[in-house]
Amino acid sequence: MKLFDSFHRRINYLRISVTDRCNLRCIYCMPPQGVPLIPRSELLSYEEILTVVQASAELGINKIRLTGGEPLVRAELPKLVKMLSQIEGIEEISLTTNGTLLKKYAIELKEAGLRRVNVSLDTFRADRFRYITRSGELKDALEGIEAARNVGLQPVKINTVVMRGINGDEALDFASMTYKEGWSVRFIELMPFVNVAEFVPSAEVLQCIELLGKLEPCSAIAGNGPAKYYRLPGAKGTIGFISPVTEPFCSNCNRLRLTSYGKLCPCLLADSGIDLKGLLRSDASIQEIKRLILRVIVSKPEQHRLAKGILPMKRNMSQIGG
Numbered sequence: 001m002k003l004f005d006s007f008h009r010r011i012n013y014l015r016i017s018v019t020d021r022c023n024l025r026c027i028y029c030m031p032p033q034g035v036p037l038i039p040r041s042e043l044l045s046y047e048e049i050l051t052v053v054q055a056s057a058e059l060g061i062n063k064i065r066l067t068g069g070e071p072l073v074r075a076e077l078p079k080l081v082k083m084l085s086q087i088e089g090i091e092e093i094s095l096t097t098n099g100t101l102l103k104k105y106a107i108e109l110k111e112a113g114l115r116r117v118n119v120s121l122d123t124f125r126a127d128r129f130r131y132i133t134r135s136g137e138l139k140d141a142l143e144g145i146e147a148a149r150n151v152g153l154q155p156v157k158i159n160t161v162v163m164r165g166i167n168g169d170e171a172l173d174f175a176s177m178t179y180k181e182g183w184s185v186r187f188i189e190l191m192p193f194v195n196v197a198e199f200v201p202s203a204e205v206l207q208c209i210e211l212l213g214k215l216e217p218c219s220a221i222a223g224n225g226p227a228k229y230y231r232l233p234g235a236k237g238t239i240g241f242i243s244p245v246t247e248p249f250c251s252n253c254n255r256l257r258l259t260s261y262g263k264l265c266p267c268l269l270a271d272s273g274i275d276l277k278g279l280l281r282s283d284a285s286i287q288e289i290k291r292l293i294l295r296v297i298v299s300k301p302e303q304h305r306l307a308k309g310i311l312p313m314k315r316n317m318s319q320i321g322g
C-alpha cells in the first residue's frame with residue numbers, strides 16, 4: 001500500500017523519539033539545565049511503540065528511524081529494534097545518536113536488525129566538543145563511530161550543525177574525512193531554537209569546501225532524505241547539505257514524527273500533532289489507531305515557516321527528535 005498526503009507526497013517514513021532524556025546538553029538544542037523531563041509513566045512503552053509501528057506499516061510506512069533525546073540512554077534499545085525489525089513491511093530501521101554510547105551497543109544493535117546510524121558530530125577538537133555539548137568527551141563519540149563501522153552499520157552518516165564563530169572553521173576538516181575515512185558527512189543549517197550562534201548558509205559552506213576541489217553532484221545515497229549530495233573528486237565518501245533555513249525541503253517531505261510521550265506530529269517545525277497515547281492506553285483497535293494516523297497525514301502542512309521566523313513553541317528538538 002502507498003500512502004499520500006494532501007499535497008501528493010508519499011509518506012513512508014516514521015521518526016520515533018524513544019526518550020526525551022539525553023546524556024549531553026548541546027548548546028543549540030537545550031538550555032544548560034536541560035528541559036523539564038516528562039514523567040517516565042508518560043513515555044510510550046516498547047509495546048505501545050510496536051503497536052503504532054504495526055498500524056503504520058499496514059498503512060504503507062516502511063522506514064523507521066529511532067531518535068531522541070539520546071535514544072541510547074533508553075534501557076534495552078536493541079530490544080525495541082528487534083521487535084520492530086520483525087514487523088512485516090518494515091524494510092529499514094536506522095538510528096540517530098550522539099554516538100557516545102555507541103561503542104557499548106553497536107554489536108547488539110546490529111544483531112537486533114539495525115541497518116544504519118547517523119552520528120551527530122560538530123567538531124574534532126576535544127575542548128570544543130566539551131563546549132558544544134556542555135559535558136561530553138570527543139573520544140567517546142569517535143570510538144562510537146568506529147565501532148559502528150566495524151560492525152557494518154554502513155554507511156555511517158555524520159551530521160554536523162554549522163555555527164559561525166563556533167565550528168564554522170572546521171568544514172574543511174569534515175570534508176576531508178570523505179577522502180581519509182570514506183565518511184558520508186552532512187552539513188546542517190542551524191535552526192534558531194536557542195539563540196547560540198548565527199547559522200551558516202549551506203551555499204557558503206559549499207563554497208569553502210570547493211577549496212579542496214570541485215564538488216560533483218551525486219545521486220542520493222542509501223537512505224536519501226532531505227540532503228543534497230556531492231562528492232569531491234576521487235573521494236569515497238559523500239558530502240551532503242541539509243538546508244532547512246535557506247532551501248526548505250518540504251516538497252519532498254515523506255515523514256511523520258512520534259514523540260516519546262505519544263504525540264504523532266506531521267511536521268518537525270509546527271506545533272500541531274495528535275495524541276496517540278490516549279488511544280493506545282484505552283485498548284483501541286488497530287483500525288482506530290490507523291484512522292488517527294491518517295488524520296495526522298491529512299493535516300500535514302505544505303511547508304514550514306522557518307524562513308519567516310515561525311518556530312514551534314510547545315516542543316524543543318530533544319522532545320520531538322530532530
Ligand code: SAM
Pocket residue numbers: 022028029067068069070071096097098118119120159161188189190191192193194317318321322
Ligand atoms: N541525540 C541524538 C543526536 O544528537 O543525534 C538524536 C536527537 S538530536 C535532537 C537529532 C539531531 O537534531 C542532531 O543531529 C542534532 O544535531 C540536530 N539538532 C538539534 N538542534 C538543532 C538545531 N537547533 N538546528 C539544527 N539541528 C539541530
Ligand code: SF4
Pocket residue numbers: 022023024025026029030068069070098120317318
Ligand atoms: Fe542531546 Fe542530541 Fe540534543 Fe545534543 S542534539 S542535546 S545529543 S538530543
